[in-house]
Amino acid sequence: MARLRTPPALALPLALLLAIASCARHGGAVAAGVSGGMPAWEPVEPLAFDAPPGTALRRVLDAGVLRWGCDPAGGAPFALPAPWDPRELVGFEIELVARLCDHLGVRSEPVAGDWLALIDNLRAGRTDLVLNGLEVTPERAEVVDFTVPYYRYGQQLTVRDADRGRFASLADLRGHRISVLNGSASVDVLTGAGWAEEDIAQYEDSLTPYAELKNGRVDGSLAESIIAGYYAPGVGGLHNVPGTFSPGVYAGAVRKGDAALRDAIDAALRRMMERGELGRIYQRWGVWTDAQRELGTVRGPDVARIDLAAVDAATGLDWGAVLAELARATAVTVLLTAISMPLAVLLGLVLALMDRSRRRVLSWPARAYVQVVRGTPILVQIFLVYYSLPMLGQVLGLGDALVWPALVVGIVCLAGNYAAYEAEIHRAGLEAVPKGQREAAWSLGLSQRQTLWLVExxxxFRIILPPLVNDLVAMIKDTSLVYVIGVRELTSVALGIGKSRLIVPEMLVVAAGFYLVVSLAADAFGRRIAARLRRAGLPRPALAAHATHRSAP
Amino acid sequence: MSGSERSDAEAVLRVEGLRKRWPDGRVVLDGIDLEVRRADVVVLLGPNGCGKSTLLRCLNLLEGYQEGRVLLCGAEVSRGSAQGHAPTRDEQRAVARLRQRIGMVFQQFNLFPHLDALGNVAMGPRHVLGLPRPEAERVARDALRRVGLEDRAHDVPGALSGGQQQRVAIARALAMGPELMLFDEPTSALDPVLVREVFRVMRSLAFDDGMTMLVVTHDLDFAREVADRVLFLDAGRVAVAGTPAEVFASDDPRVRAFLRDDAERR
Incomplete structure (x- = not known):
């Protein structure tokens, strides 16, 4: 057996990581400067509500905090990581709910989640309100109760500068592929106008439709005017066709039946409309249109506009702050792996031992578990545990018992999923121990259990260490999947920063570098253990080959 | 110690009418009777496939069997659990207790590769007899001394020669203080030059310590020199039994053929 060198470089990647993490956030001054540009709201006397016990409103008022769902990856200017500090969320809806909470007398706590799953999160009880560019549609009205509309939007078409003359309206683009935000009202508009499904390119975020338009994979992009107004200019080389059409409204959503909470939010929203506060927020974020008056929103006095692009230009990218934030996110990634992988190895061992059992009540469930978990995508498993388990808990009358925090769900899913694979590795490892070892142990009078723990x-473990390390490295990268439930790990943080600053490719490269460093460290760690075990003696595979051809009578 | 003295001693092992079929129905042991008295060395000879190794494995229940009785020091041994049924905890305990009293030495040594020689030999005393670690290691060192390997106590099996490994395996069985030791072709996996050192240890066990031994081997010199009795097995039955001299002089055609083949192999 070839001797493997003990890698001296184990400490190096870790040291690098720590150095970056400890790199002080010197973006503080910048943040203060820009934040100072945002006028603080004058104090307000909260509205008085009749909140019966047991209602969501009562809970919110008692807790003094309103948890509400939004998707920071969905982008500007709704809710996004602040350019000056990726940990801070900004956007017109962030400011809107913050002020809304002033009127309710509670604190605003945005809960990040994938946009398409915001309603699932609401129904699962993780949030009490969704307010994130949610268009009022009859389908959604069936599963949630909408508040009064707070914004009136229109669809806006975007084409490449070069096509300005060719495409002046949606009708001109008939037969061309058009990019949209996945699940947005734009999809319905295109479908209604006769677009075939394959000609509607749907993307998970607001930026990619425009990037694809620029790249030439589509010939037009359709989005609500707010999105077009922010992203199309940022991508560059694109032209927003003047005029909007197919208007609709955004409204907040609460769980069906949370009438008291909805009424309270309605009252607060109306107050903000009448007092000109909503109008002022819209002006500040550059989303005011005269159509807002139709909802009863008063424009109010003129206020200075926050131009995120100008903030970028003025301050440049603070790489120190960005790297510090990425290092923090890397710590989450490492934590996820460091907890999930040992759990997976242990659970895998339990499964492998159950599988080996002669008792069917043990072996069948283990086999079924391995087959089901290996045979379904981990992404689906994460969604099921995060969104469906809480609903199952409510149906079963368990209350909130199955509503686990995203990080716990991430660990449960990663450990549970990998356990199925580790079980197969354990099984192969145990089978690779020669039968003679078991017989020798039994001949001494060792029990089955002693034979397992002392001999097999x-x-x-020495045999399966290399594949275990392999899976450890694989898991480090699979932790990125839990971004779909809002865990602020490396990929989600990198994408969030990238999208808010329109530097997605750069951020992905940097994130990839972080993953590489962590993977190398994990691999070095595994080799070190292997080398230590090797010094303590290894089973010789040759023995296994001999033992199997023992003279058959 | 003469043969006649030994034959007066009690029977450590008695086998009566042992029959075993493989799951596919082939009969491998077809009514075996044998007796091993205290301090006897009994050698099982026979052509490949005659069932001699299987017989040995039946005695400490590494294999089950369907009919017959095995008595260890006069007490009947369970024949093991029926095919396809998980043994109960009590059955498992009974089997483990039986195995403590019977030492087994394998053709392939089957040393635990992740433990050094001392760890291998101390395994039984420590975990089966429940001795505290220092005590178990003292017992283990004694056993290693008896096979002449006290100085290799901290070598892992991979660092030892085949002959040394087999001697450690003998020490491992010895450390349990067995009433009977079973040797399953202990030298078949060894280079000819290493065979002698193992036989030297076995001979010393027989002559100096009076160990009761049941040995499956192809080595006729060992049988001639050490055995009190030789059983010649063929097709799952005892074909010829007697002192080495009697068996080697037998005019049974199966014995003649076996001896002729053995001569040709050399």
């Missing part, structure tokens, strides 16, 4: 597992 120490040997199989």
């Amino acid at each position: 597992l120490p040997q199989s």
Whole structure:
């Protein structure tokens, strides 16, 4: 057996990571400067409500905090990581709910989640309100109760500068592919106008439709005017066709039946409309249109506009702050792996031992678990555990018992999913221990359990260490999947920063570098253990080959 | 110690009418009777496939069997659980207790590769007899001394020669203080030059310590020199039994053929 060198470089990647993490956030001054540009709201006397016990409103008022769902990756100017500090969320809806909460007398706590799953999160009880560019549609009205509309939008078409003359309206683009935000009202508009499904390119975020338009994979992009107004200019080389059409409204959503909470939010929203506060927020974020008056929103006095692009230009990208934030997110990634992988190895061992059992009540469930978990995508499993389990808990009358925090769900899913694979590795490892080892142990009078722990597992562990390390490295990268439930790990943070600053490719490269560093460290760690075990003696595969051809009578 | 003295001693092992079929129905042991008295060395000879190794494995229940009785020091041994049924905890305990009293030495040594020689030999005393670690290691060192390997106590099996490994395996069985030791072709996996050191240890066990031994081997010199009795097995039955001299002089055609083949192999 070839001797493997003990890698001296184990400490290096870790040290690098720590150095970046400890790199002080010197973006503080910048943040203060820009934040100072945002006028603080004058104090307000909260509205008085009749909140019966047991209602969502009562809970919110008692807790003094309103948890509400939004998707920071969905982008500007709704809710996005602040350019000056990626940990801070900004956007017109962030400011809107913050002020709304002033009127309710509670604190605003945005809960990040994938946009398409915001309603699932609401129904699962993780949030009490969704307010994030949610268009009022009859389908949604069936599953949630909408508040009064707070914004009137229109669809806006975007084409490449070069096509300005060719495409002046949606009708001119008939037969061309058009990009949209996945699940937005734009999809319905295109479908209604006769677009075939394959000609509607749907993307998970607001930026990619425009990037695809620029790249030439589509010939037009359709989005609500707010999105077009922010993203199309940022991508560059694009032209927003003047005029909007197919108007609709955004409204907040609460769980069906949370009438008291909805009425309270309605009252607060109306107050903000009448007092000109909503109008002022819209002006500040550059989303005011005269159509807002139709909802009863008063424009109010003129206020200075926050131009995120100008903030970028003025301050440049603070790489120190960005790297510090990425290092923090990397710590989450490492934490997820460091907890999930040992759990997976342990659970995998339990499964492998159950599988080996002669008792069917043990072996069948283990086999079924391995097959089902291996045979379904981990992404689906994460969604199921995060969104469906809480609903199942409510149906079963368990209340909130199955509503686990995103990080816990992430660990449960990663550990549970990998356990199925580790079980197969354990099984192969135990089978690779020669039968003679078991017989020798039994001949001494060792029990089955002693044989397992003293003879078989120490040997199989040495055999399976390389594939275990392989899976450890694989898991580090699979932790990125839990971004779909809002865990602020490396990929989600990198994408969030990238999208808010329109530097997605750069951020992905940097994030990839972080993943590489962590993977190398994990691999070095695994090799180190292997080398230590090797010094303590290894089973010789040759023995296994001999033992199997023992003279058959 | 003469043969006649030994034959007066009690029977450590008695086998009566042992029959075993493989799951596919082939009969491998077809009514075996044998007796091993205290301090006897009994050698099982026979052509490949005659069932001699299987017989040995039946005695400490590494294999089950369907009919017959095995008595260890006069007490009947369970024949093991029926095919396809998980043994109960009590059955498992009974089997483990039986195995403590019977030492087994394998053709392939089957040393635990992740433990050094001392760890291998101390395994039984420590975890089966429940001795505290220092005590178990003292027992283990004694056993290693008896096979002449006290100085290799901290070598892992991979660092030892085949002959040394087999001697450690013998020490491992010895450390349990067995009433009977089973040797399953202990030298078949060894280079000819290493065979002697193992036989030297076995001979010393027989002559100096009076160990009761049941040995499956192809080595006729060992049988001639050490055995009190030789059983010649063929097709799952005892074909010829007697002192080495009697068996080697037998005019049974199966024995003649076996001896002729053995001569040709050399």
